[in-house]
Amino acid sequence: MNNGKTLFPITRGQQKPIDVLLLQLGTPDEPTAKGLRPYLREFLSDPRVVEVSPWLRWLLVNLIIVPFRSPRSAEKYRRIWDDETGSPLLDITRRQTAALGELLGEHYRVQFGMRYGKPSIREAIRNIAEWGGQRIIVVPMYPQYSATTTASGLDGLFDALREERIVPAMRIVQDYYEDPAYIDAVVWRIRKTWEEAEQLGQRPEVSLLSFHGIPHSYVLAGDPYQCQSTKTAHLVARRLGWSDEQWRLTFQSRLGPSEWLQPYTDKTLIALGEQGVKTVLVAQPGFTADCLETIDEIGYEGLEEFRSGGGETLVRVPCVNDDPPFIEALKGIVEREAQGWL
Numbered sequence: 001m002n003n004g005k006t007l008f009p010i011t012r013g014q015q016k017p018i019d020v021l022l023l024q025l026g027t028p029d030e031p032t033a034k035g036l037r038p039y040l041r042e043f044l045s046d047p048r049v050v051e052v053s054p055w056l057r058w059l060l061v062n063l064i065i066v067p068f069r070s071p072r073s074a075e076k077y078r079r080i081w082d083d084e085t086g087s088p089l090l091d092i093t094r095r096q097t098a099a100l101g102e103l104l105g106e107h108y109r110v111q112f113g114m115r116y117g118k119p120s121i122r123e124a125i126r127n128i129a130e131w132g133g134q135r136i137i138v139v140p141m142y143p144q145y146s147a148t149t150t151a152s153g154l155d156g157l158f159d160a161l162r163e164e165r166i167v168p169a170m171r172i173v174q175d176y177y178e179d180p181a182y183i184d185a186v187v188w189r190i191r192k193t194w195e196e197a198e199q200l201g202q203r204p205e206v207s208l209l210s211f212h213g214i215p216h217s218y219v220l221a222g223d224p225y226q227c228q229s230t231k232t233a234h235l236v237a238r239r240l241g242w243s244d245e246q247w248r249l250t251f252q253s254r255l256g257p258s259e260w261l262q263p264y265t266d267k268t269l270i271a272l273g274e275q276g277v278k279t280v281l282v283a284q285p286g287f288t289a290d291c292l293e294t295i296d297e298i299g300y301e302g303l304e305e306f307r308s309g310g311g312e313t314l315v316r317v318p319c320v321n322d323d324p325p326f327i328e329a330l331k332g333i334v335e336r337e338a339q340g341w342l
């Protein structure tokens with residue numbers, strides 16, 4: 001518990017700007033096994049992420065995943081790491097935060113906190129408390145709700161708030177998978193990438209809308225993520241005028257031996273190559289920022305998989321990142337939550 005050294009100026013009528021807190025997943029400090037170990041340990045020790053008994057999770061994480069996955073993941077992170085800006089997820093989250101702050105203006109103060117790694121949600125909450133913030137709008141950077149991401153981020157937030165004497169008023173955005181402005185932002189980026197590809201003489205024959213997977217059992221237990229991803233995908237495809245034959249909904253990033261949401265992105269890419277498709281487009285509307293799972297898993301590994309089946313060109317659509325339409329969408333979401341507060 002904070003010892004009360006921080007004084008909170010509770011002066012009604014003279015309130016501080018509203019704090020907007022973006023919750024993002026987080027990324028390792030450095031692309032080395034040493035950087036990956038604490039990150040993976042924190043991530044995969046989260047009971048929302050690996051839903052098994054605590055002792056089995058401890059064994060899996062400490063005896064299998066951390067020792068064997070850390071060096072392999074580090075190698076992948078090295079491929080996407082920028083010498084100056086580091087991890088793309090961190091760099092893009094910083095840019096989104098700055099752009100949203102600028103667009104929202106003087107009545108708001110925007111920052112972000114990472115569920116795993118740095119800067120943590122706890123640092124953000126401490127910062128708000130020291131500043132005397134009294135009202136927070138929490139925006140998980142996950143358009144589709146999943147217990148593995150949204151609820152886990154909120155666990156991190158509530159844990160951080162336990163340390164504070166004064167818990168500010170709070171409004172929490174739960175999801176925005178069918179928000180028209182978010183769909184607009186995804187469609188805008190796909191159209192732009194499609195046009196750029198056509199200028200290079202590449203015409204996608206099939207498009208994939210690929211979402212991060214979760215274990216199938218989590219959906220059976222009530223996680224709405226699959227339903228929400230399906231709805232997002234259909235809204236995007238309809239806006240782009242794609243017929244059923246022109247696109248597929250797939251799920252990527254499977255980890256471990258259990259069944260995850262299907263169809264799998266990697267298997268679909270191989271199969272499309274085998275069916276004679278030469279150019280495929282892949283967009284990932286479940287990710288709001290480019291990261292390992294987009295730049296490397298699709299742009300690099302996905303291309304190899306597609307080629308192994310006989311395909312040639314994979315057009316990867318960047319995530320919405322700090323595209324103006326996405327920052328506008330976030331502004332709309334925040335202002336809706338702020339009703340009555342300003």
Ligand SMILES: C=CC1=C(C)c2cc3[nH]c(cc4nc(cc5[nH]c(cc1n2)c(C)c5CCC(=O)O)C(CCC(=O)O)=C4C)c(C)c3C=C
Nearest residue numbers: 025026027028049073089146148149212214255291292293
């Ligand atoms: C059981 C394991 C995992 C579940 C469930 C899971 C769900 C999930 N994850 C994201 C978004 C991201 N995941 C990222 C990386 C990543 N994910 C897992 C495992 C699970 N994710 C691991 C072990 C890792 C680390 C990298 C690796 O070793 O493969 C990232 C990228 C982070 C980065 O630094 O770039 C994102 C973003 C979602 C949206 C989701 C469920 C809906």
Ligand SMILES: [Fe+2]
Nearest residue numbers: 025212253293
């Ligand atoms: Fe993940």
Ligand SMILES: [Fe+2]
Nearest residue numbers: 253292293297
């Ligand atoms: Fe991955």
